[in-house]
Amino acid sequence: MVKARIKELLDKYFAAGAGQGLWSKAAAGSYTVELPKLAAHGDFSTNFAMLVAGREKKNPRETAIWLAKKMGAHKDLFDKVEIAGPGFVNFFIRDGVWQSVVKSVCEQGYNYGFSQVGHQKKVLVEFVSANPTGPLSIGHGRQAVLGDAIARLLEATGHTVTREYYYNDAGRQMRVLGESTRARYLELLNLAAEFPEDGYQGEYIYDIARKLIIEKGDSLKDTEDIKPFKEKAEQEIFANIAETLAKLDIRFDNYYNEHSLYEKGLVEDVVTRLRTKGLAYDHDGAVWFKTSEFGQEQDRVIIKSTGEPTYRLPDIAYHREKLKRGFDWLVNIFGSDHIATVPDVLAGLRALGYDDSKVTVVIHQFVTLTREGKQVKMSTRKANFVTVDELFDEVGPDVVRFFFLMRKADSQLEFDLDLATKESQENPVFYVQYANARLSSIQKKAKEKNISRTLLQGVSLDKLTLPEEFNMLKALASYPELVESSGLDLSPHRIIFFLMDLAGLFHSYYNSHLVISDDPELPQARLWLAEALRIVFHNGLRVVGLSAPESM
RNA sequence: GCGCCCGUAGCUCAGCCGGAUAGAGCGCCGGACUUCGAAUCCGUAGGCCGCAGGUUCGAAUCCUGCCGGGCGCGCCA
Known part of the structure; x- marks a missing residue:
């Protein structure tokens, strides 16, 4: 949300500069607002001067000075605006801006991070x-x-x-499915049966055949028409697929x-x-x-x-x-x-x-399964191919969902069953969900101690002064932009990485600082910060379909 | 042979519509519970960003060519 405000200002001054004839409109939108790696380079930086001036064969430093002066006038946002390197303009955000993020998050609650950039397309x-x-x-x-x-x-x-x-339930595949089912049906009745060359060999075909026998006995044994077999198989398999999908919500x-x-x-x-x-x-x-x-x-x-x-x-x-x-x-x-x-x-x-x-x-790209460091062999058609249902025998739906989302689509995905089945320590699913549970737990604890959160408007958020607190505030502020970009780029894995990072920041903070202490004002500020964190964990988990448990 | 994807720490992977001194998790080793949940935390180590050129003020990122791996290249879907 802070980044977006800077971008707006840059666009405004770009237009102003173009209006004054300082440059043409050719470079519109080419500049970016970025997060510098070094704290000395501020909270945000822009390559505005290098790109805009570079295109016009002007000195980037001069353009940077011009821009820094304009931007620096926004005292409500910036502590200072500096020029560095070949023409970077670096922005140092006022503490109060970060602290007020708590207010934005808590006021918007479960709507925080939602936007209308899609215009209901x-x-x-x-x-x-x-x-x-x-x-x-x-x-x-x-x-x-x-x-x-x-x-x-x-x-x-x-x-x-x-x-x-x-x-498609009308093609060759489905015909073969019907033939496979009939072959298993006859086989179970101890009758001569020819299994199709490229038939479906999975155990589930026997299950379907057994159901047919229970329902119809051997009345279908002389039927040449594969339709009843095909239809039964389709019906059973679709029911199974829908059930599997329902487990994944x-x-x-x-x-x-x-x-x-x-x-x-x-x-x-x-x-x-x-x-x-x-x-x-x-x-x-x-x-x-x-x-x-x-x-x-x-x-x-x-x-x-x-x-x-x-x-x-x-x-x-x-x-x-x-x-x-x-x-x-x-x-x-x-x-x-x-x-x-x-x-x-x-x-x-x-x-x-x-x-x-x-x-x-x-x-x-494809998924490979590993167990004990070795790849689990899979082949379709044959009976030994691994199904989602079999995954559910070992891990819950959140783990399945999380692991499938951990990689960008372009990358092959290694599903590490050893890691996925661990209910502790290094399993990233629990790491993130545990953060959410801890945050919920803090609020419960506060209630037990009869500490209720006072009205948001009256809270002294300026008590949040630790570097760890600012890191978390900055992460919270970036969340709406993250949802927007991962949505438009169709890249849900970024949400996962964000959640893991934020969980790391929070767990670390939690271990060295008390939210509920004897200080007269600090607990209020931190309880509200904790609430903002809880909201973002909740929203981030839910936006990719993961559950946000209050206790585990 | 052609097309698409991948190649970054021991392993699994982020970062890739160019930005300043390249990141995370796991694994390894050593530590921390009489305090809000130890499913947690703290510390150490670990890199020719596959190779070679090119573009640029600046390249893990863009272009070209190689090398290695995956998936395709049907009158199968």
């Missing part, structure tokens, strides 16, 4: 989108948590968010079935339009999309010679439909194995005359 976040062929793997788990956290951050920054799960607003695109003729319409524009053609009995006209090496098949569409055709229709539904921004969360579909879909949208810059694809 309509965003559709599509994630998970796994076809119901089996339980969610840990790769899906990462995606589920990442997508949900991103959705929450977008909501916190004033976007109108819809969470959507896209699936993830709920979708919409499940979008690919099949409905066909029913509405939307898939066919894409082909027609592409043909009309000369961007689709027949070759070798198949229909091709001229992706080569959109920067790709070769054209792609959209309808096979069998008459069946390839996945990319309904994908294009689906994304077009999302834009037609009125969304301003489409955020897709994909695993890195699906990266190849992105250029096809974007090309399709452009070919149909839509703005593909409205689509942002977050690609997340």
Whole structure:
């Protein structure tokens, strides 16, 4: 919140300088406000003079002097404004400004950190989108948590968010699922059964087959139609997926079935339009999309010679439909194995005359599990692949969520089961939640001792003078900007890092200073500081979907 | 061969829309509870930011080329 005020002033003086003809408007917005590493360089610094003057081939120091004089006039904000190095302008914030952060936080409470930068822009976040062929793997788990956290951050920054799960229950995968289920069903009845070559080998197929036997006995043994097997499997697996997601507190607003695109003729319409524009053609009995006209090496098949569409055709229709539904921004969360579909879909949208810059694809890398320092082997299809449910056998939902959010999407994520299962010491989830619990505990303790917080307006916040206290105040002040940037950048991991840092500051402070002491005024100031910290821990945990326990 | 991602402390990773002397957690070693919760804290050690060029007043950050790892490159999804 302090940084934002400085940025506003800089923009104001940049405009003023441009108005006086000191420089052109070319450098508008190029300068930044940063946190210097050295205390001697102030609380904030800006490269304003270097960038603005550099562009005009003027002396940065002169521009810095001009700016420092203007900025220095704001005595309510700054103790002093200095020029250093090649033209940095360094700002030293008044203590009172930091101390008043407590007031802002406590007044806004659970709304602190929320903003309207999104202007209620309509965003559709599509994630998970796994076809119901089996339980969610840990790769899906990462995606589920990442997508949900991103959705929450977008909501916190004033976007109108819809969470959507896209699936297809009509394709080859589902046929194989039905065949696999039938094979297990017959096997359990001790009848001859041929298991499909590329069938689903997981134990869960037996579970589904057993349920079928309980419900229908052997009445399906002579049925050639795989439909009853497929439908039962789909129903059971979807129920399982929904249950897993519910444990993670993830709920979708919409499940979008690919099949409905066909029913509405939307898939066919894409082909027609592409043909009309000369961007689709027949070759070798198949229909091709001229992706080569959109920067790709070769054209792609959209309808096979069998008459069946390839996945990319309904994908294009689906994304077009999302834009037609009125969304301003489409955020897709994909695993890195699906990266190849992105250029096809974007090309399709452009070919149909839509703005593909409205689509942002977050690609997340793979998850590996380690136990005792060794990688746990995983392979899909086979029975030994690791599911989110299996993770829940060992750790709770907060741990799963936290670990999945600890890395940026671009990085491969190593899920250390040894670390995750530790209920103490070095487990970062508990480290952060413990800070929240301790802060809650302090307030309870104060009540027990009949110390109630006096009115915020009358509290002597200037009693907060320790360096540790200022460090925490500065962190609290930066929180709204953090939520804004991690929301707009779709980067929830930054919230996690912030929480770990803040927990470190607080635990350290707690161990060397008493909040509740005999001093006449200090406890009031510190109790309010503790309350502000508790609010920010609570808000930070909740904004990425973690719980904020008052006791553990 | 081509595309995308990654390469930073022993390990796992932040920092990457250029800023001043590169950070955290874990691990190792040694300490701290008669005080608000020890699921905590304090202290020590640890670096050619993969390599080589380039752009810049300034590069872990941007560009190019290599090297190493991951994921893709289907008329599978």
